[in-house]
């Protein structure tokens with residue numbers, strides 16, 4: 001079987017060290033050389049929209065079976081008996097797959113803080129709370145366009161007032177994240193080569 005023969009080797013022309021191939025939990029589980037167990041690849045639909053994050057093993061299988069092509073690699077090569085493929089950091093399906101409409105992510109403390117990168121919408125400092133721009137006590141709704149991350153201090157200072165009443169303004173228009181926030185900026189930050197493919 002193809003997966004059993006896949007080994008990882010350092011490609012030429014890069015300064016990066018190859019991932020561990022003979023140590024770690026994966027090696028003790030399987031006798032054949034296996035890929036670094038923590039490695040992940042970003043899988044895009046044929047339309048170039050991000051679909052999901054897949055294990056490196058799955059990514060290699062998709063490439064070797066012709067179901068996906070490699071868009072970004074870190075320079076390392078994966079060798080099988082018959083072929084070498086660049087280690088897929090970002091890959092793209094060759095055929096478009098229809099994806100059911102995603103359930104929208106509700107604005108919660110966690111998701112709003114993630115959308116706003118834990119930065120206060122008013123002062124730019126670290127944020128731990130969520131503020132309703134138009135206060136709920138004054139008819140503001142709990143929806144993505146009306147919630148922002150805020151630090152405790154700004155949240156208290158603003159209280160139940162409207163921005164124009166205290167001379168504050170927002171530097172951006174809050175909106176629902178286009179992409180699942182758990183998979184958005186945090187994921188892109190963890191792997192720089194993904195950033196260009198994942199909407200912020």
Ligand SMILES: [Zn+2]
Pocket residue numbers: 120121122123124125150151152153154155
């Ligand atoms: Zn603040």
